[in-house]
Amino acid sequence: MSTSTNSREKFSVRKLLFGEPLRTEALPHQTVNKRIGLAIFASDALSSTAYATEEILIILALAGTGAATLGLSIPIAIAISILLIIVTISYRQTIYAYPNGGGAYIVARDNLGELPAQIAGASLLTDYILTVAVSVSSGVAQIVSGFPELLPYRVELAILVIAIITIVNLRGVRESGRIFAVPTYFFVGTMLLTLAVGFVRYLLGDLPTVVNVEAVHSGTQTVTLFLILRAFSSGSAALTGIEAISNGITAFKEPRSHNAAVTLVWMSTLLVIMFLGITFMAHQIGALPSETETVISQIGRTVYGEGSPLYLAVLAGTALILLMAANTSYADFPRLAALAASDGFLPRQLTYRGGRLVFSWGIVGLAAFASLLVIVMNARTTALIPLYAIGVFLSFTISQTGMVVHMRRIGKLKPGESVQGHDTVLHYDAHWRTKMFISGFGAVCTGIVALVFAVTKFTSGAWVVVVLIPSLVYIFSRIHDHYRDVARALSLQGVPVDIEKRPIQTIILVDDVHAETVRLVNFAKSLDHPWHAVHVATNPDKIEIVREKWRKRIGEGELVILPSPYRLLAEPIRHYIEQIQEQQPGGFVHVIMGHLAMDTYWEQILHQNTAVIFNLALSRMDNVVVTSVPYQIHRDELRRAHHVKNGAHNGTVAQR
């Protein structure tokens, strides 16, 4: 039986959910053009228009839902758009400077050192989790706006959606970018159409005001600068996702920096048009912030009329793009976690790909944290927003500060000179001063916004992030210290290495005497070192049976019986090994045990003790080496055994 057949037979439940394991060669190498690139990387950024306007209105409503107060959303949206343009120009530079990928973590590591890179990493990881939680919550809110009877099941729906995205991602997304294009362009199309139709009706004086909105409680605060800044920072969630292209430059066709930069400009343009358009339209129809209906839904049904298919298309498009945005985090989070892990700041396990070429642990972790957030926050977008975007703005600030340093390093080059840096090549650039200024200006702006965020939303949730990011950085550094300390403890620098042969005492652990035992004895004999067998007598009735079988079937080697009146497995073996080590100091004790390997998962869990014993008792003993000898029992053998009708073996049940 060939091994590949084996692996195809096992894990049937996993296969059903996660698909056949992918061959290494299946990892996609293809690059995308600007049109597809826009669809892939813009979903996160564009989808934020689904809630940004609404979040501004919710804050403004604290000072009442009058048209004058809510109308402040227009200048706030314009200010946010200006910020967006500044960040876009600044990130264009990053794309040209880091053609191999210029995420905040890399730019910070390359220019600012470990600590800023860790802060950027912690910020981004936090925000990827929030992107999933916010996007799914908002997506569900769109659906619920159209089907209010689903309102009580908001949390359940959100968890279901996260579960589906998680399974799809654990399967690995093999489809080309083409399939991503559909929802993005569908959303852009329906949204632009809605804004256009609304604008025409507005010009014709035919645009009605929205009716039947169950608005949030209208507050009685006065309009203060603090309130406006708070509304501004809520709306700044519109900028989240704008960094996606700088992370994914390598996915573009050559000339990739150019293509990525052009795509970034397209994306920002669309984002500004849609964000301003939605905010303007919301104001014109008198949209009100509501717990039960999104602003997008209000615009849709006012522009097209209730029940119109186009209204449902707007909701569907918005929900779809939000799910796409959540899906983006499923690629970004594990990739960044793997990057940080390979630098030793997160557990190494995160760097290895699973059977379907994805970073499975990262995906599972992301899903778990996002689900927890959704449950705690009751799938309410508004409750999640204060936690959101601080991380993004912190990483914007760090990344652009890194670019300032980068440009200063370029400024030190001679004209025409190029230098190979750690993560990119530095080329001389006559305009380095201008570019440094742009990055610096961007850094200052986003830094101020991050501060405004933290201050204005501290009590409504931002404190969580303000506590969380430093905690994560601390954990990262503890992990890094640990790996470094282990490396030092293991280092051979200056240690004389003298590898002399040492005596080996081989012990076979025997539970019963059967075909697996023969394999163990065969291996032990083949090793050609002194060996004997040990049976831990958890069941005193079996001792004589085992002894007799050993004499009859094996007939060589000594069989030692260790009493274990309380059914303990590990302790007697440990004590026994300690005795051997006292008699033979400096030698290896080589413990050989069997491991029954089954074809299916449910059969395997009925035979899982070796690892437990090993972990509990032996791995902490010095110079004790544990060998596991697998013995495969395949389904067809079991099926044959099942139909043996003679009762010769009844009552003899293998105990491992």
Next chain:
Amino acid sequence: MSTSTNSREKFSVRKLLFGEPLRTEALPHQTVNKRIGLAIFASDALSSTAYATEEILIILALAGTGAATLGLSIPIAIAISILLIIVTISYRQTIYAYPNGGGAYIVARDNLGELPAQIAGASLLTDYILTVAVSVSSGVAQIVSGFPELLPYRVELAILVIAIITIVNLRGVRESGRIFAVPTYFFVGTMLLTLAVGFVRYLLGDLPTVVNVEAVHSGTQTVTLFLILRAFSSGSAALTGIEAISNGITAFKEPRSHNAAVTLVWMSTLLVIMFLGITFMAHQIGALPSETETVISQIGRTVYGEGSPLYLAVLAGTALILLMAANTSYADFPRLAALAASDGFLPRQLTYRGGRLVFSWGIVGLAAFASLLVIVMNARTTALIPLYAIGVFLSFTISQTGMVVHMRRIGKLKPGESVQGHDTVLHYDAHWRTKMFISGFGAVCTGIVALVFAVTKFTSGAWVVVVLIPSLVYIFSRIHDHYRDVARALSLQGVPVDIEKRPIQTIILVDDVHAETVRLVNFAKSLDHPWHAVHVATNPDKIEIVREKWRKRIGEGELVILPSPYRLLAEPIRHYIEQIQEQQPGGFVHVIMGHLAMDTYWEQILHQNTAVIFNLALSRMDNVVVTSVPYQIHRDELRRAHHVKNGAHNGTVAQR
């Protein structure tokens, strides 16, 4: 450093929660007298008086809450008491017949065979889970009756209580039975006092009627036989736990059968007095079934007056005994699961004791299922009751049927003859016919009640159990078949055993070259078979560094580099081993890998790949043997390494 010091240093979080591992010798051998025995084994049975009367009233209330209708509770309670006396007499016989423990599973296995034993086992396991869910829910209901402001947190409180009981049980209960005596006798004392005070006030004509009860909605059904039977079966929950003493005979001092039997009679007497007393008192004060206040609470505050310390003592005593009852299941469930597992009907792992001498998996499983039930049923005792007690009555029936067979076997003995059976000794008994009749009568009665249960409560929840028990029996038999098939597949019966030495090719998996690698090479060299090292190049930049280090530090043996462009670990090794196997058919491939063993749990999880690789890739390959060579790095070494200030090793981070 001695190994015992090691094991004391590790697992600090576990130690905090679960305590120091217990030495084998700490397993208690002590036996208890009747007074302590009653306290230990009666909590389950006596605690059911806390809800049995209430559950009768809730069903009767479907036909209205008039005094005449609710007064039917008195004859129903008398009928239940008669049933209780029959079962007590019957179980007394079991105690004498099975002095080594006469639980339903053992009696059924010994007399009726495998299938009835499995049905009894499945019934009891189901009911132990329900005992935890019902007792904790009812205990929380008592507390909430006294502190209505806690009402919204009922489920959270119940889960908290389950968590605490679970942790206590995972620690292992080392305390003597003495500590169990306090809550049991406290409950019995306060409850008897309450009934006595109430009865005196009743005789003096001074007993008031309860006021301010938020009663359940009064129904409009007519009183039918079906309704009365339904109320009867709800009240039969009072009998649950009566079997506890027959399971635990071995815990009694000699003459243990006699002591156990006397204790059983005491317990049943108390149970009848309290159950009838509570039902009578409830009727006299006009207690009403309520969602927010238990009947016990209504009796307490009516007898003693609202806010009286004695009222609070009644609530506290009732809540305490209910928690003790839940705690009883934590001993019974894992013990029965271990018994069934050692017979091959449940996974073997359930038979092994954990570090603190408890059956840890059983405890965790019980807690998980009970918590799930509490969450699904919203911690409402009334919602859980229809699922409860069917299992108990089924096991009563099976056990007593087993006793009928047992008595028939005794009837075949000659006067004075004794025969050693499987689980007990059969002594001749002249009264075997009478005893057979008693057991048979008990079996018929409980069997009818089980049927009444299933029929009258089928739609309100009993269907779950009716589906669940056969499903469990099916799963048990599948597991048993599996173990039997494996035993057959492994059997050497009639197979010629010929153990010839075979060639071994040793491969060392090397990630980096450091002290751990030296240990691996040392072991491989000591084995004295052909060996070479293999490095999976998940990071191409490291290849030359590893090669150079190998040359300089090890300086012998070949180092093979396996490319792995996609950071896969398992696949390249597998393919490489397949190639070796083709060249050397019939030999062993011996893969040696390192395993860094850390002192603390959180450090250990940063170094956990060996097992993963092994499970994913190698255990399914025939004739591939995997050796794990542990290398211990202790905290003090890491601390020393941490304070090494020279930067010689910076950037070199151990990658395992």
